[in-house]
Amino acid sequence: MTRTALITGISGQDGAYLARLLLDKSYRVVGLAPRRGSDMFWRLRTLGVADDVRIEYADLNDAASVQRIVAREQPQEFYNLAAQSFVGTSWEQPVHTGLIGGIGVTHCLEAIRQTSPHTRFYQASTSEMFGKIQAPKQSETTPFYPRSPYGVAKLYGHWITINYRESFGLHASSGILFNHESPLRGVEFVTRKISLAAARIKLGLQDKLFLGNLDARRDWGFAGDYVDAMWRMLQQEAPDDYVVATGVAHSVRDFCEAAFSHLGLDYQRYVEVDPQFLRPAEVDVLLGDPAKAQARLGWSPQTNLKTLVTMMVDADLQRLQSPAAA
Numbered sequence: 001m002t003r004t005a006l007i008t009g010i011s012g013q014d015g016a017y018l019a020r021l022l023l024d025k026s027y028r029v030v031g032l033a034p035r036r037g038s039d040m041f042w043r044l045r046t047l048g049v050a051d052d053v054r055i056e057y058a059d060l061n062d063a064a065s066v067q068r069i070v071a072r073e074q075p076q077e078f079y080n081l082a083a084q085s086f087v088g089t090s091w092e093q094p095v096h097t098g099l100i101g102g103i104g105v106t107h108c109l110e111a112i113r114q115t116s117p118h119t120r121f122y123q124a125s126t127s128e129m130f131g132k133i134q135a136p137k138q139s140e141t142t143p144f145y146p147r148s149p150y151g152v153a154k155l156y157g158h159w160i161t162i163n164y165r166e167s168f169g170l171h172a173s174s175g176i177l178f179n180h181e182s183p184l185r186g187v188e189f190v191t192r193k194i195s196l197a198a199a200r201i202k203l204g205l206q207d208k209l210f211l212g213n214l215d216a217r218r219d220w221g222f223a224g225d226y227v228d229a230m231w232r233m234l235q236q237e238a239p240d241d242y243v244v245a246t247g248v249a250h251s252v253r254d255f256c257e258a259a260f261s262h263l264g265l266d267y268q269r270y271v272e273v274d275p276q277f278l279r280p281a282e283v284d285v286l287l288g289d290p291a292k293a294q295a296r297l298g299w300s301p302q303t304n305l306k307t308l309v310t311m312m313v314d315a316d317l318q319r320l321q322s323p324a325a326a
């Protein structure tokens with residue numbers, strides 16, 4: 001029997017990699033997307049899967065639109081990846097961020113509870129919930145202390161997932177994923193901002209790169225590895241929560257050094273701090289402990305920082321040199 005998987009946020013970074021993974025496993029993939037401009041699905045096209053997914057227009061803030069599709073599709077698996085996912089913007093649009101990241105999750109869970117209770121649910125939780133960290137290495141048992149409206153919204157989404165699991169017996173799991181990047185990352189996030197700028201500087205298209213806190217540290221992995229962990233969670237007999245991380249942290253400065261030196265450039269000549277990119281409340285460091293995911297899911301990261309940086313910088317260089325291929 002062909003399994004159907006529903007993905008919200010299919011036009012985003014993880015949505016594209018997850019769609020490709022599930023198609024490779026012979027799933028029928030239905031993507032939920034809010035109708036925006038005309039070029040929403042460039043990531044699916046880049047991975048060569050745009051024509052293989054069925055797109056349904058739905059907004060997480062429009063409960064009826066989600067429920068209609070869940071009721072009709074009766075999917076075996078539902079991956080909720082939709083969010084206003086840029087932390088910086090969450091201070092400018094806190095209510096919007098909260099509606100998608102918090103209440104929107106409840107809309108998904110209600111749709112499942114009321115119309116398709118056999119559907120297994122994945123919630124895209126985040127290391128941003130650890131915020132002002134309460135332990136040097138964060139695991140599933142580390143207390144949360146979010147530092148942004150985005151983190152607060154995601155904490156609601158995380159707990160409502162657990163609540164529906166405990167209240168209604170849904171197979172609902174939450175992946176607490178640490179930062180994961182790729183050539184398909186949005187240009188507002190620091191890694192892609194750096195890889196793109198390094199490539200542009202190499203080609204003489206830009207002189208400087210302005211960043212915020214260079215000392216912030218993140219546990220960066222590759223998105224292509226992380227969507228595999230999502231899938232593995234939903235193959236477990238019992239739902240649960242898992243930290244997904246590499247267990248290694250680097251600073252923004254380290255990322256700059258790696259990206260520029262890959263192109264034979266010294267980042268110190270080009271990178272400057274601009275206070276406009278500092279945040280009202282910063283998450284100084286995130287470092288995950290993926291031991292549970294390794295032991296129970298058999299998952300481990302396959303891509304180290306150097307490989308990730310190389311992949312991102314090379315992709316940006318190639319896109320700039322042949323823009324039609326982007």
Ligand code: NAP
Binds near residue numbers: 012083
């Ligand atoms: P992303 O590239 O920003 O993708 C988010 C997706 O959500 C986009 O397709 C976006 O569509 C969609 N969306 C936004 N508002 C929506 C709404 N009201 N209704 C339906 N869809 C909506 O994010 P990502 O990096 O792939 O991350 C996927 C998920 O994992 C997000 O929930 C994120 O918060 C979470 N997460 C990400 C990371 C990471 O490091 N990447 C780490 C932990 C957790 P538009 O682009 O058209 O708005």
Ligand code: G4F
Binds near residue numbers: 179188190193213277
């Ligand atoms: O790349 P970032 O914007 O990612 P951030 O805030 O860690 O959030 C990402 O990861 C979360 C998981 O922990 C996800 F849930 C979330 O959806 C998103 O995918 O910033 C990383 C760090 C921050 O400390 C930021 O202050 O880089 C620092 N930074 C320094 N200069 C900058 C800049 N960030 C951005 N975006 N732009 C800068 O110029």
